[in-house]
Amino acid sequence: FMQGGCKFGFYEYFKSVSHKWNTYTSTTRSESTRVSLLLACSGMAELIASFTLCPLEVTKLYMLCNPSVAKKGMIYAMRQICFESGPLGLFKGLPWILLRQLPYTCMKLTSYDLLLSRLSHWSSNNVNNSHSNGYKPTSVSIGSQLLCGMCAGVLAAVVSNPADVILSQMCGRNPSLQQCIIIDSP
Numbered sequence: 001f002m003q004g005g006c007k008f009g010f011y012e013y014f015k016s017v018s019h020k021w022n023t024y025t026s027t028t029r030s031e032s033t034r035v036s037l038l039l040a041c042s043g044m045a046e047l048i049a050s051f052t053l054c055p056l057e058v059t060k061l062y063m064l065c066n067p068s069v070a071k072k073g074m075i076y077a078m079r080q081i082c083f084e085s086g087p088l089g090l091f092k093g094l095p096w097i098l099l100r101q102l103p104y105t106c107m108k109l110t111s112y113d114l115l116l117s118r119l120s121h122w123s124s125n126n127v128n129n130s131h132s133n134g135y136k137p138t139s140v141s142i143g144s145q146l147l148c149g150m151c152a153g154v155l156a157a158v159v160s161n162p163a164d165v166i167l168s169q170m171c172g173r174n175p176s177l178q179q180c181i182i183i184d185s186p
């Protein structure tokens with residue numbers, strides 16, 4: 001919940017900042033510049049979101065590796081990690097989480113925006129060509145949004161799959177605390 005809120009909230013914030021900057025500098029954006037800005041906005045948003053996700057991911061893995069700790073709850077497990085490794089112990093897996101999350105988020109958010117704008121542009125051209133009464137849709141339909149979201153999700157899954165496989169291989173099926181690189185990383 002926190003990670004998703006940060007991801008989407010900061011993505012929209014960074015998009016609006018980049019749009020204001022673009023308007024302020026009176027620069028026209030090429031398509032490649034637009035894609036670069038969307039990728040940068042989604043990457044910055046995911047970086048912030050991963051800081052909220054990391055303590056929970058590390059705690060989850062710690063609890064999976066230590067069933068006796070898991071029985072006592074998440075807060076106890078977080079305190080145990082802090083006791084053993086200090087507060088920074090909750091962020092030990094950040095590089096590995098970023099390895100998985102950054103490509104996924106950048107692809108998902110950027111491709112969604114690009115697909116939606118293309119579909120919106122295409123549908124408004126079709127409406128303008130087929131209706132002479134001047135009717136123009138003011139927004140994209142929910143069906144179009146769902147279609148773009150599904151396509152973006154598939155693209156993101158394809159891009160992030162290698163990192164997911166690497167993380168799975170690093171921790172194995174039933175890792176011990178020493179086997180899992182995420183918990184044991186510097």
